[in-house]
Amino acid sequence: MSLASTQFELPALPLAEPRVRRRTFEKATHAILFCCALLSVLTTVSIVAILAVEASRFFQEVSIVEFLTGTRWAPLFKPQHFGILPLVCGTLLVVGGSAVIAIPLGMGTAIFLSEYAPTWLRDTIKPVLEILAGIPSVVYGFFAIVFVSPWVQWLFPSAGVFNAASACIVVGIMVLPMIVSLSDDVLRAVPRSLREGAFALGATKFDVTVGVVVPAALSGIMASFLLAISRAIGETMAVTLAAGATPNLTLNPLTSVQTMTAYIVSISQGDTPVGSPEYLALFAVGLALFVATLLMNLLAQWILARSREVYE
């Protein structure tokens, strides 16, 4: 009896140790991987913390009411003015203008790709859009200055070298692939039976597309617009190069405007003393930017999540 138990235990001892070691190793890996995932949460926390802390230092010197309702943005002049409305106006002008360009073009292309295009044409246009999406923002800025802006000036002689119109055009091209690929996906997800039902009732291709397919995919299309607008709000280098750095409370696309992102760039480039109001304003503007894009993204995700439930 005792012999049997010793025989049983002896080989068990050398086996048990690696098993214990392996288990601690497994646990350690689990913990490390968990930390990697936690880092993404920490990134969000630190973005919010840094923006909030530095912006609150800014709001100790400038009242939040003046910041939100002031109509003059002149941080580099004495006396300083910190009314964000001209920057917001500049951003809205560029976002609105780019939406006017990108939404019809993007919808047209998406409808063409999903409803009309033969496979070979689809396989040619899709990569083109992927390339357009992969071109860095600063290249679009160059394109705006060297190509688009001279054309705008030729068409409208009153336009300056830096004008909001050329910024609208290049940002429109930049967000186009986003609208097309998302809208194309949701249009193709519309069940075939809906189209065939409409055809059976005698509808033309136009009726089917505009009356059945697009309404069925509308929430996804809306989400793609929101994501594109969010991207346009945060667009930096192209807008800075194309629209210039003059804070202007205007909706005239032929003048130079400064967007929120362009202000951040202009302050980062200069020798602004750390801790000065104009330096701290950068964080306040960044906070406004972060909140605006976050709201757009959350709304788009919510719409997408809702529309997905309908189909699956």
Added chain:
Amino acid sequence: MMAAASRSRRRRMKWVSTLFAAACLASALVCVLMLVVLVWNVVSTGASWLNWSFLTSFPSRNPQQAGILSALAGSLWLIVLTAVVALPVGVGAAVYLEEYARPSRWRSFIQTNIANLAGVPSIVYGILGLGLFVEAMEMGASVLAGALTLSLVVLPVVILTTQEALRAVPGSIRHASYALGATRLQTISRQVLPAALPGIMTGVILALSRAIGEAAPLVAVGAVAYGPFLPAGLNDQFSALPIQIFNWSARPQAEFHQLAAAAILVLLVVLTCMNAVAVFVRYRFGCHSRW
């Protein structure tokens, strides 16, 4: 009478339908046209400036002598450091979310958080880098601060694409591995990760090609557009290709615009090569594991 009216209505509907199709085709063609015009514009402006001395000279006030050596070196430093930081962390986070975390409120919270981080404008990451790395951690406008900032920019992309690649590995492979007595770690490191590697590689390369073209966060962190030096260590000042392009494009003289175009050509060639590698990996290694 009624037949005639309905016939004319039908003809009109047919017209509307054709016109609509033509408009859709036209907008698709405009997309293609835009790419053609953009590339043609860059090539025609910059091609004649592209030569060996352009690649091996420092930036200069004299456009004839200016080159992109420091920008190239800076971009190389940044991309290598970004890969070293973002790759393990991103893949680790994705493995945790896909293989370890059970569906729970905590997991969907992290998932939503990552989706939102992917939508945060890159300039906001630049402000984070400025406040956190440059000021709070006192790294200054160094290569390290720039690379850490870029890592944060691309991290959501790396995580999301890696997750997709891991999700594409069928559960049966994991079950077979467990059935043979492998632990979770062995299953992941010897079965799941190798199977998902082509997808992960593609995603990582695409994320890095985004990092290489990114200028806004580097401007905020404090990259310098000229200065005849190469970064020798992690704490040195740095330039980068997109920063150099930005600086040259912003100047009024046409010569500098031509220099910018030549630098853009270099950047586009680098991006094309990276994308070609990604496509190659996807087709070469993705094909033989067909489940």
